[in-house]
Amino acid sequence: MSGIAPALVPLLVTLPLLGAAIALIAGGHRRTQIIVSVVTLSVVFIIAATLLVVVDVGNQAIAVSVGGWPIPFGIVLYVDRLAALLVVVSSVVLLAVLLFSVGQGAADGDDDTPVSIFHPSYLILAAGIFTAFIAGDLFNLYVGFEILLVASYVLITLGSTESRIRTGVVYIVVSLVSSILFLAAIAMIYGALGTVNMVQISERMGELPQQTQLVLHLMLLLAFSIKAAVFPLSFWLPDSYPTAPAPVTAVFAGLLTKVGVYAIIRTETELFLDNDVNFLLMVVALATMIVGILGAVAQAELKRILSFTLVSHIGYMIFGIAIATPASIGATIYYMVHHIVVQTTLFLAVGLIERRAGSTSILRVKGLMRAAPVIAILYFIPAVNLGGLPPFSGFIGKFALFEAAADVGTPVMLVLIVGGVATSLLTLYALMRAWNLAFWREEDDSAETEARISYLGASPAAAVETERRVIPKIMTAATTGMVAVTVALTIFAGPIYDVCARIGASLLEPVTLVQLEQQHDDSTGGTQKGDLP
Template sequence: MTEIAPALAPLLVTLPLLGAAIALIAGRHRRTQVVVSVVTLTVVCVIAAILLAVVDGGDQAIAVSVGGWPIPVGIVIYVDRLAALLVMVSSVVLLAVLLFSVGQGAADGDDDTPVTIFHPTYLILAAGIFTAFIAGDLFNLYVGFEILLVASYVLITLGGTESRIRTGVVYIVVSLVSSILFLAAIAMIYAALGTVNIVQISERMPELPQETQLVLHLLLLLAFSIKAAVFPLSFWLPDSYPTAPAPVTAVFAGLLTKVGVYAIIRTETEMFLDNDVNTLLLWVAMATMIVGVLGAVAQAELKRILSFTLVSHVGYMIFGLAIATPAAIGATIYYMVHHIVVQTTLFLAVGLVERRAGSTSILKVKGLMKAAPLIAVLYFIPAVNLGGLPPFSGFIGKYAIFDAAAEVGSPLMITLIVAGIVTSLLTLYALMRAWNLAFWREGEDSVETDARIEYLGDAPAAGIQTERRVIPRIMTASTAGMVALTVALTVFAGPLYDVCTRIGAALLEPVTLVQLEEQHQISTGGDDKSLDVDQGGTP
C-alpha cells in the first residue's frame, strides 16, 4: 500500500474534476449525474482513508511533484495526517449532503437545485476543497480558494431568487476582497523571499526584519480570517448562508469556513513560528466566541441561529491555535473535525424541519415532537453535542482546549476559558430554546404572549413561512447517517484524538528543505516525482 500511495494522492483532485466533466456532459440525465457524483466522492473517501492509514502508520507524509518539475520549483501535492484526515471527513460530509440533495431534487424537481448545474458545480466545489487541503505552496492554496469561490457563487444563487442573488453578490464581493488580499500577500512574499513554497518560506522568513514579517503575517491572517468568518470579519456569513438551498447551506456551513481555519493553522504553525501574534489571536478568539453566540441568542430563525453559532465556534478553533502547544493544536484539530460533522448535521436537520413545518422560524413552528418525532431526535442529538454536553465530542474537544489553556495558566488564558464556558452555555440555551419552541410547544401556546421571548418578533426572518413539502426517505436517511457519525465521534474519540495529538506535535516541528532533499528520492522518466517526508512540514 505504501508503494501505491504517491500515485493515489493526485486522484484526490483529478477525480472530482473528471467527475464534474462527465456530469456536465451527461446534461439532463439525472441518474447518470447522480451515479457519477456518488461514485466519485465515495472513491475519494476511500483513497483518503488509505492515505491516512499510510501516513499515520508509517509516520511519513506523501509528496508528489506534478508534471515532473523539480522540488521546490514545481507544483507539490502534499498529504500529511492533517490533510488526509480533513479530506476524508470532507468527502464523507460531501457525500451525505449530496444524497440529501438527490432526495430533495427527486421530490421538488429543479426549482432549488437544478440538476444540470448542481452536480458538476458540486464536484468542482469538492475539488477546490481538496486542492486547498493538499496544496504544498501558497499559490496553489490560492487556486483552491478560487475554485471554491467560483463554485460556491453558483451554488449559493441556485434558483435565481432575489434574496439569493442579493446575498450572493455580497458573498462574492467579500470573497474577492479576501482573494485580492491573499494574492497581494503572495506577491509580497515572493518578492521578499523568492519562493511561494511553504517549506522554503518557513526557512527564509527568519532572515527578514521582524517588522516585515509582521506585515506579511497580518496580511495573510486578514485574508484567511475573512474566509474563516473570524470576528469582526464575519459580518457577511449570517446573511449569506441561510438564503441558499438546504444542501448548499449545510455543506457551506460545515466545510467552507474550515478551509480558512486550515489555512490559518498552516500559516501559524509552519511559516511564522518566530513571529507569533498569539496574544492578538486570543483576543480575537474571545470576541468571535462571545459576539457570535450573542447573535445566535437574538435570532428567531433556525438557519440564522446556526449561522451565528458557526461564527462563535470558529472562535474555539482560533483559541486552541493561539495557545500554540502540541496538546492545544491537537485539540483544535479534533474540535475542527467535530464541528465539520455536527454543524453540517444540524443544517440538514433544519432542512427536514423546513419541509415538514413549512417554516424555519421558531415563532411559527410548533408541535413537531408529536408530528415528527424522528426529526426531533435528529435535531436534538447534534444540538446537545454542539452545546458541549458530556459525554459528546463537543464536550471532549472543548475540555481538551480548556485543559491546554489551563496548563499555560496566564490570566488571559483563564479569561478565555471563562469566555469559552459562557459561549458553550449560551449555545446550549439558544439551541434548546429553539427545541422547546419548535418541538415541545403545543398548538394553543402563543409566543406573542410570552414576555420572555417576545423580543424575537423583531428578529430577521422571524415571520418566514414557506410551503410544506414531502420528505423523501433518502433525505431522512442521509441526515440519520450524519447523526450516527456525530455519535461515532464520541464512541471512537480515543483513536481519533490520538491521531489529532500526533498531528499537533508534528505541525510544530516543520521539515527543512535540506531534510526534504535528503529524504526524497525523485524518480526519473515518465513516473511521478514522489517521495516521503517527515510529517512536520509541507514541501
C-alpha cells in the same frame, strides 16, 4: 500500499474535476449525474482513508511534484496526517449532503437545485476544497480557494431568487476582497523570499526584518480570517448562508469556513512560527466567541441561529491556535473535525424541519415532537453535542482546549476559558430554546408563551414561511447517517484524538526542505526516507 500511495495523491483533485466534466456533459441525464457524483466522492473517500493510514502508520508524509518537476520548482502536493484527515472528513460530509440534495431534487423537481448545474458545480467545489488541503505552496492554496469560490458563487445563487442574488452579491464581493489580499500577500512574499513553497518560506522567513515578517503575517491572517469568518470580518456570513438551498447551506457551513481555519493553522505553525501574534489571536478568539453567540441568542430563525453559532465556534479554533502548544493544536484539529460534522448535521436537520413545518422560525414552528419525532431526535443529538454536553465530542474538544489553556496558566488564558464556558452555555441555551419552542410547544399553547418570546418578533426572518413539502426517505437517511457520524466521533474519540495529538506535535516541528525532498525521493522509489517529526 505505501509504494502506490504517491500515485493516489493527484487523484484527490483530478477525480472530482473529471467527474464535474462528465456531469456537465450528461446535463440532460439526471440519473447519470447522480451516479457520477456519488461514485466520485466515494472513491475519493476510499483514497483519502488509505492515505491517512499510510501517513499515520508509516509516520511519513507524501510529497508529490506534479509533472515531474524537482521540488520545490514544480507544483507540490503534500499529504500529511492533517491534510489526509480533513480530506476524509470532507468527503464524508460532501457525500452525505449530496445524497440529501438528491432526495430534495427528486421530490421538488429540482426547482431549488437544478441538477444540470448543481452536480458539476458541487464536484468543482469538492475539487477546490481538496486542492486547498493538499497544497504544498501558497499559490496552489490560492488556486484551491478560487476553485471552491467560483463553484460557491454558482451554488449560493441557485434558484435565482431575489434574496439569493442579493446575498450572493455580498458573498462574492467579500470573497473577492479576501482573494485580492491573499494574492497581494503571495506577491509580496515571492518578492521578498523568491519562493511560494511553504517549506522554503518557513526556512527563509527568519532572514527578513521583523517588521517585514509582521506585515506579511498580518496580510495572510487578514485574508484567511475573512474566509474563516473571524470577528469582526464575519459580518457577511449570517446573511449569506441562510438564503441558499438547504444542502448548499449545510456544506458551506460545515466546510468552507474550515478551509480558512486550516490555512490559518498552516500559517501559524509552519510559515510564521517564530513571529508571535498570539495575543492578538486570543483577543480575536474571545470576541468571535462572545459576539457570535450573542447574535445567535437574539435570532428567531433556525438557520440564522446556526449561522451565528458557526461564527462563535470558529472562535474556539482560533483560541486553540493562539495557545500554540502541541496539546492545543491537537485539540483544535479534533474540534475542527467535530464542528465540520456537527454543524453540517444541524443544517440538514433544519432542512427537514423546514420541509415538515413550512418554516424555520421558532415563533411559527410548533408541536413537532408529536408530528415528527424522528426529526426531533435528529435535531436534538447534534444540538446537545454542539452545546458541549458530556460525553459528546463537543465536550471532549472543548475540555481539551480548556485543559491546554490551563496548562499555560496565564491570566489571559483564564479569561478565555471563562469566555469559552460562557459561549458553550449560551450555545446550549439558544439551541435548546429552539428545541423547546419548535418541538415541545403545542399548537394550543397559551398566550403566555407567545408573550415570553415576543421580543424575538423583530429579528430577521422571524415571520418567514415556506411551503410544506414531503420529506423523501433518502433525505432522512442522509441526516441519520450524519448523526451516526457525530456519535461515532464520541465512541471512537480515543483513537481519533490520538491522531489529532500526533498532528499537533508534528505541526509545531515543521518539515525542512531536505526532508521534503527525501519524502519525495522515497515516494517515487528512492532509497531515502523522510519521517514526520
